[in-house]
Amino acid sequence: MHTATVTGPRGVTLTEWPFSTMVNLRVDPASEAADRIEKSLGAPLPRQCGHSTASGCHTVLWLGPDEWLALSRADGSDGTDGTDGVDGTAVAAELRAALGADPGSVVDVSANRATLELSGPAARQVLEKGCPLDLHPRAFGPGHAVSTTVGPVPALLWQVDGAPTYRLFPRSSFADYLARWLIDAMSEYRGPELP
Structure with a gap:
């Protein structure tokens, strides 16, 4: 996850939170x-x-x-x-x-779900690649939390703040797959800046 981090104005970071x-x-x-x-x-x-x-x-x-x-x-x-x-x-x-x-x-149910955090200027765009929700700030903002899917994985999605920072709570058995899916979705933001 650390090596997948993208910096800059189109930056996005994925981290795993410790057991909660x-x-x-x-x-x-x-x-x-x-x-x-x-x-x-x-x-x-x-x-x-x-x-x-x-x-x-x-x-x-x-x-x-x-x-x-x-x-x-x-x-x-x-x-x-x-x-x-x-x-x-x-x-x-x-x-x-x-x-x-x-x-x-x-x-x-502490052992039931893993906690992944996606943050940065491009976090919403990464989620929009595979989440059916309208994540635009007018519809989904800080404090909102719903059960949905991200890619093919069911997860609880919570927007923590307006940065934006999102926490995703997939079942533990799906966490590795979801992390890999998110890393793949983040990869396009490594490209050159568009004019």
């Missing part, structure tokens, strides 16, 4: 259990498709009307410094306690 804490949540968003989970996370559960919320070390991505993915970082940041995530077992246990005996589920 990811907890899948299922709960009725109108329930008292959801309120307790939100208090535990310090962030509301997003209520609309594509939305995300964040507070301290937790970011919550919408997956469905009653399903979310909670991402947690050790240092209380959004993870941009590359530190390892907090202990998934502890986060899951805390959220399980917040759920209590109410209907729902809290599952540590």
Whole structure:
């Protein structure tokens, strides 16, 4: 990935993030259990498709009307410094306690997905080669996260900031293939500058 980096005004970089804490949540968003989970996370559960919320070390991505993915970082940041995530077992246990005996589920899925980050001025153009979403800033901007495909690989796609920086969460077994697909898609940006 490092050798595939393209610099300059058409630059794009692909990196893999270290193991991160990811907890899948299922709960009725109108329930008292959801309120307790939100208090535990310090962030509301997003209520609309594509939305995300964040507070301290937790970011919550919408997956469905009653399903979310909670991402947690050790240092209380959004993870941009590359530190390892907090202990998934502890986060899951805390959220399980917040759920209590109410209907729902809290599952540590940290080993389920890999995390790839694509950033730089040409990042959106690289993704547009194989993603069916409208990624133009008027339709998809910082904080948006949706399940989609990139190339032939299903992945959760989250735009972290307006740089733009995107995090892709494919299943671990597809991560190598997706990374190679992205590296191939990045290769044209190595060419000479167009007038």
